[in-house]
Amino acid sequence: MSDRSGAAGRPLWEPSPERVRQANMTVFIDRVRSEFGIPLADFAGLYEWSIREPQAFWRLLWDFGGVIAETRGERVLVDGGKMPGARFFPDARLNFAENLLRRRDRATAIVFRGEGGQRRTLTFAELRDEVAKLAGGLAALGLGPGDVVAGYMPNIPETAIAMLATTALGAIWTSCSPDFGVRGVLDRFGQVRPKVLFTADGYHYGGKAFDSLEKVRDAVAEMPSVERVVIVPFLGSDPPLGGVRGAAMLEDVAKGAPGAIPFARLPFAHPLFIMYSSGTTGAPKCIVHGAGGTLLQHLKEHILHSDVKPNDRLFYFTTCGWMMWNWQISALASGATLVLYDGSPFHPHPGVLFDYADEAGITIFGTSAKYIDSVAKAGLEPARSHRLETVKAILSTGSPLAPESFDFVYRAIKRDLCLSSISGGTDIMGCFMLGNPIGPVWRGEIQARGLGMKVEVFDDDGRPLRGQKGELVCTAPFPSMPAGFWDDPDGRKYRAAYFERFPGVWHHGDYVELTEHDGIIVYGRSDAVLNPGGVRIGTAEIYRQVERVEEVVEALVVAQQWQGDQRIVLFVRLREGLTLDAALIERIKARIRANATPRHVPARIVQVADIPRTKSGKITELAVRDVVHGRAVKNTEALANPEALEQFRDRPELRS
Numbered sequence: 001m002s003d004r005s006g007a008a009g010r011p012l013w014e015p016s017p018e019r020v021r022q023a024n025m026t027v028f029i030d031r032v033r034s035e036f037g038i039p040l041a042d043f044a045g046l047y048e049w050s051i052r053e054p055q056a057f058w059r060l061l062w063d064f065g066g067v068i069a070e071t072r073g074e075r076v077l078v079d080g081g082k083m084p085g086a087r088f089f090p091d092a093r094l095n096f097a098e099n100l101l102r103r104r105d106r107a108t109a110i111v112f113r114g115e116g117g118q119r120r121t122l123t124f125a126e127l128r129d130e131v132a133k134l135a136g137g138l139a140a141l142g143l144g145p146g147d148v149v150a151g152y153m154p155n156i157p158e159t160a161i162a163m164l165a166t167t168a169l170g171a172i173w174t175s176c177s178p179d180f181g182v183r184g185v186l187d188r189f190g191q192v193r194p195k196v197l198f199t200a201d202g203y204h205y206g207g208k209a210f211d212s213l214e215k216v217r218d219a220v221a222e223m224p225s226v227e228r229v230v231i232v233p234f235l236g237s238d239p240p241l242g243g244v245r246g247a248a249m250l251e252d253v254a255k256g257a258p259g260a261i262p263f264a265r266l267p268f269a270h271p272l273f274i275m276y277s278s279g280t281t282g283a284p285k286c287i288v289h290g291a292g293g294t295l296l297q298h299l300k301e302h303i304l305h306s307d308v309k310p311n312d313r314l315f316y317f318t319t320c321g322w323m324m325w326n327w328q329i330s331a332l333a334s335g336a337t338l339v340l341y342d343g344s345p346f347h348p349h350p351g352v353l354f355d356y357a358d359e360a361g362i363t364i365f366g367t368s369a370k371y372i373d374s375v376a377k378a379g380l381e382p383a384r385s386h387r388l389e390t391v392k393a394i395l396s397t398g399s400p401l402a403p404e405s406f407d408f409v410y411r412a413i414k415r416d417l418c419l420s421s422i423s424g425g426t427d428i429m430g431c432f433m434l435g436n437p438i439g440p441v442w443r444g445e446i447q448a449r450g451l452g453m454k455v456e457v458f459d460d461d462g463r464p465l466r467g468q469k470g471e472l473v474c475t476a477p478f479p480s481m482p483a484g485f486w487d488d489p490d491g492r493k494y495r496a497a498y499f500e501r502f503p504g505v506w507h508h509g510d511y512v513e514l515t516e517h518d519g520i521i522v523y524g525r526s527d528a529v530l531n532p533g534g535v536r537i538g539t540a541e542i543y544r545q546v547e548r549v550e551e552v553v554e555a556l557v558v559a560q561q562w563q564g565d566q567r568i569v570l571f572v573r574l575r576e577g578l579t580l581d582a583a584l585i586e587r588i589k590a591r592i593r594a595n596a597t598p599r600h601v602p603a604r605i606v607q608v609a610d611i612p613r614t615k616s617g618k619i620t621e622l623a624v625r626d627v628v629h630g631r632a633v634k635n636t637e638a639l640a641n642p643e644a645l646e647q648f649r650d651r652p653e654l655r656s
Helices: 015-024 024-036 041-050 054-065 094-101 124-140 156-166 182-192 214-221 291-305 321-336 352-360 369-377 401-413 492-498 539-546 582-597 619-628 642-648
Strands: 067-070 108-114 119-123 146-151 170-176 198-201 202-205 208-211 230-234 247-249 271-276 286-290 313-316 338-340 364-368 393-397 418-421 423-425 430-434 455-457 469-472 508-516 521-527 553-564 563-575 604-607
Touching: 015 024, 024 054, 024 619, 041 582, 054 291, 054 642, 067 619, 094 291, 094 321, 108 124, 108 156, 108 352, 119 124, 146 156, 146 182, 146 214, 156 170, 156 198, 156 214, 156 291, 156 321, 156 338, 170 182, 182 214, 182 286, 182 291, 182 539, 182 582, 198 214, 202 291, 202 619, 214 230, 271 321, 271 492, 286 291, 291 321, 291 430, 313 321, 313 352, 321 338, 352 364, 352 430, 364 369, 369 393, 369 563, 393 401, 401 418, 418 469, 455 508, 469 521, 492 508, 539 553, 539 563, 539 582
Parallel strands: 108 338, 146 170, 146 198, 170 271, 198 230, 230 247, 313 338, 313 364, 364 393, 393 418, 563 604
Antiparallel strands: 108 119, 202 208, 271 286, 423 430, 455 469, 469 508, 508 521, 553 563
């Protein structure tokens, strides 16, 4: 029996005939048959048609998703042979927020619970009114197309309202979570020069309350572009505003008229979101995503791949610094109810999110592979302790979902559900591979490649592979390719990030395998990005803090595969004659925690005498990572001091 299959080589789960019949995917297949006369029999046939006839596919998806637009135009794809350079729906004009606010009834739009006991529920009508009031207030401040609004916010309804109000006006939204330190905020927002900054007064995590305003004071002092800081009272009703330049309470800004939203209908590729790369080689890259591409991609992923319907309640455990926050909020365009949570997933006890699933009637439960593994290690069996009657799907992303975690979900959480491991990311504001609600779930595999995404696996020479590990690539354009990078007028940084390895082909940097079931197995990143618990962390963000510690001369950080996940290991070279002790280790960790986030803190810190470098003087993280994992190092002739690698081999500190 293969370790990638269920008993006797069978899938772990298959949908019932009734579930297949009622799925949005089945309805879509029927539409293709009726409109194009294509005799499609199943998902595999639909996928092949979608990549063979991309213009027909994306045009039909536009109609199927009910996109609201001033005009669509006749042209679907221009310069389709160029990557980058292809343009989708070049004549269309639309507004992203208008599509998310299409429902105006009294059904529930948002359910929110906070770790600190906060609760709030909004209907679709109430949500629209709140967005209208804030959009009117922002317009009165002079905000309009092309301006940037930043959110330094917890995952609360006001964050969604602020994003919708911003994008309704055609302005650009960008956000990060409030656990980022001042330097992390400046590395991101400082580059994109926001005009307005939204912040809560603080947040709860792990039973503790954390103040945000002190960090905001320091950050705003170094961001002269910020004209207004809009403060949302979350910890208390009367937060101290002293010293925050341009501070105003949310209620004093949201002065527009309820119901009247001045939607700015703009070109398909108009900038919508700015997301951030991990910051591996310096300050994070600022990735600009267009409104139309984001909307179409999310409609496809929600309606077809996740089978989201208007009566669904979609939950994703995320922060506002992860693209899964943007992904979840977009489910409003499918008419679904958003179920939001802010706080620790293990406070006050490990089953708190399953309590929430029962209480809120969650139908689609989104989380990370690390969370599922942590629940298993905590000894929980939600199938015994919770009803989970409404849950029809679990989505997992952030890092590869281990085969053992597939087993755990079906054994200890719920037998009859679609377990959809999904993967893609910040770079594309969506997924390259994800769920298929009308297909089987095989152990350890992502079910399918995304419709309209010509995903392949290449060897090092650019030849397609199947059944072997290789590089994840996409060989044809798709609508949610970035509009570009911020402050990259000639597109040089953008091309270098994705198109240099295989010219004319998107190279994503994941190490994957295309299986006999036409699924995908992800083995991790093929570059140096750290990914503990599904959170992408750039090495440079850690270096910038560590190298400010007086005793440290230089450092190198890698991710070590550990107990089904990754942990961060930091190697440091200290000043002559110094020895790494417990006090110095704690001081290094404290600096990283204060100026980056708690997720950046290494699990192990190890002293070494030398750091390997290339002949051009760059430290070589990938070679060290290979040594740590007992793998052979390729191309040691490129190193100036290859002998330095030996001190990283078989370190006792890395065995526990």
